Amino acid sequence: MDLTTLTHTELSDRLEGLRKEHARLKERGLRLDLTRGKPSAEQLELSEPLLSLPGGGDHSAEDGTDCRNYGGLKGLAELRATFAGLLQVPVEQLVALGNSSLELMYESVVDAVLFGLPGAPGPWQREGRTAMLCPVPGYDRHFALCEKLGIDMIPVPMTESGPDMDEVERLVADERVKGIWCVPKYSNPTGATYAPETVRRLAAMETAAPDFRVFWDNAYAVHQLQGDREPVADILGLCAEYGNADRVFVFGSTSKITAAGSGVAFFGSSPANVTWLLGHLSKRTIGPDKINQLRHARFLPDAEAVHAHMERHAELLRPKFELVDAVLEKRLGDTGIASWTRPQGGYFVSLDVLDGCASRVVQLAKDAGVALTPAGATFPYGKDPRDRNIRIAPSYPRLEELGDALEGLALCAELAAVEKLLAG
Numbered sequence: 383m384d385l386t387t388l389t390h391t392e393l394s395d396r397l398e399g400l401r402k403e404h405a406r407l408k409e410r411g412l413r414l415d416l417t418r419g420k421p422s423a424e425q426l427e428l429s430e431p432l433l434s435l436p437g438g439g440d441h442s443a444e445d446g447t448d449c450r451n452y453g454g455l456k457g458l459a460e461l462r463a464t465f466a467g468l469l470q471v472p473v474e475q476l477v478a479l480g481n482s483s484l485e486l487m488y489e490s491v492v493d494a495v496l497f498g499l500p501g502a503p504g505p506w507q508r509e510g511r512t513a514m515l516c517p518v519p520g521y522d523r524h525f526a527l528c529e530k531l532g533i534d535m536i537p538v539p540m541t542e543s544g545p546d547m548d549e550v551e552r553l554v555a556d557e558r559v560k561g562i563w564c565v566p567k568y569s570n571p572t573g574a575t576y577a578p579e580t581v582r583r584l585a586a587m588e589t590a591a592p593d594f595r596v597f598w599d600n601a602y603a604v605h606q607l608q609g610d611r612e613p614v615a616d617i618l619g620l621c622a623e624y625g626n627a628d629r630v631f632v633f634g635s636t637s638k639i640t641a642a643g644s645g646v647a648f649f650g651s652s653p654a655n656v657t658w659l660l661g662h663l664s665k666r667t668i669g670p671d672k673i674n675q676l677r678h679a680r681f682l683p684d685a686e687a688v689h690a691h692m693e694r695h696a697e698l699l700r701p702k703f704e705l706v707d708a709v710l711e712k713r714l715g716d717t718g719i720a721s722w723t724r725p726q727g728g729y730f731v732s733l734d735v736l737d738g739c740a741s742r743v744v745q746l747a748k749d750a751g752v753a754l755t756p757a758g759a760t761f762p763y764g765k766d767p768r769d770r771n772i773r774i775a776p777s778y779p780r781l782e783e784l785g786d787a788l789e790g791l792a793l794c795a796e797l798a799a800v801e802k803l804l805a806g
């Protein structure tokens with residue numbers, strides 16, 4: 383039933399019923415959590431063999447490097463070779479570093495602010511206010527990083543084919559604009575994959591800032607749930623083709639492939655940018671944890687092994703994403719007050735409730751023991767101008783818990799909408 387067409391009396395009746403249902407839900411004393419995109423225990427189990435690799439006596443990399451010793455800032459060649467194709471970076475331009483890609487994003491932005499980038503007139507800190515484009519809804523930690531470092535954020539609407547490129551091309555004519563955050567595949571949180579034309583335009587566009595960078599956070603490069611493997615266009619190749627070879631920083635990690643927080647992070651870019659980053663990193667560390675890299679190289683010896691492993695993740699995740707869609711469809715499908723994404727991969731579903739209702743939904747859910755990501759988290763400064771977006775992270779809870787949490791969330795979305803409609 384389309385709630386937006388109901389009369390005042392019909393809405394009041396509905397409100398009464400929903401309030402009773404909410405009260406019953408509260409009485410159940412649930413403690414459920416749909417907040418962060420963490421792998422479940424069953425998913426982590428898939429990588430259990432990692433914990434006994436490389437094993438006593440196995441410490442030599444393919445080139446004879448003794449992984450127990452210092453050195454090798456670029457990371458192990460065999461691991462880089464496995465991920466080069468998956469991240470679409472030539473192996474000599476891909477480096478395998480620490481345990482977190484977010485850390486590498488932070489490092490690269492800090493180095494740009496303090497020291498300046500290849501091709502830059504100087505460090506960003508000498509240029510007054512600088513800004514980054516932030517496709518919205520987007521990843522809250524990208525936004526937190528900018529906020530921490532005093533970089534202004536300019537929201538750009540996300541579409542099903544990536545950021546609104548007309549808007550991006552218009553905004554990059556301002557030389558204050560130094561970069562854009564992109565999660566090109568199975569984006570966080572909408573699940574959208576950038577269309578080839580979006581990638582081409584990002585590579586080709588003219589930017590006023592000579593040191594403009596695309597922060598290509600390919601966190602979900604191999605995290606397919608269904609359908610064909612969706613290829614994303616080769617941004618590094620396209621940037622070089624359009625004469626903007628230094629434009630893109632590619633990031634990735636095995637956080638949601640092996641052990642979250644104990645994986646290996648990658649950085650790929652033009653030769654000049656790789657030399658630049660390693661130059662700064664070499665002042666911070668003598669080299670990465672090569673034993674962890676060797677462990678990963680043994681466990682994931684080639685790209686096919688990665689795909690096979692990801693299919694096992696998908697088998698565990700698929701029913702959860704199907705459940706999200708089924709419950710939302712059942713409870714909200716014809717209400718006219720909600721829409722959500724049906725991603726082919728990644729970790730999230732993005733739910734839009736009635737304008738002005740997201741904060742209320744999150745509060746109502748919290749009262750009923752269902753923790754949701756704070757409303758606004760998917761926008762710069764935590765401010766969703768339409769107060770409507772909620773990120774759902776279905777990976778962690780068990781199926782039964784997930785079902786209960788979603789029923790609760792859908793109830794709260796309907797209750798908040800009816801309250802809003804009644805208030806006019």
Ligand code: PMP
Nearest residue numbers: 482483484521565570601635637
């Ligand atoms: N980027 C995106 C888009 C993510 O969703 C996440 C994890 N939530 C990360 C980066 C973090 O990656 P890492 O563990 O490699 O720091």
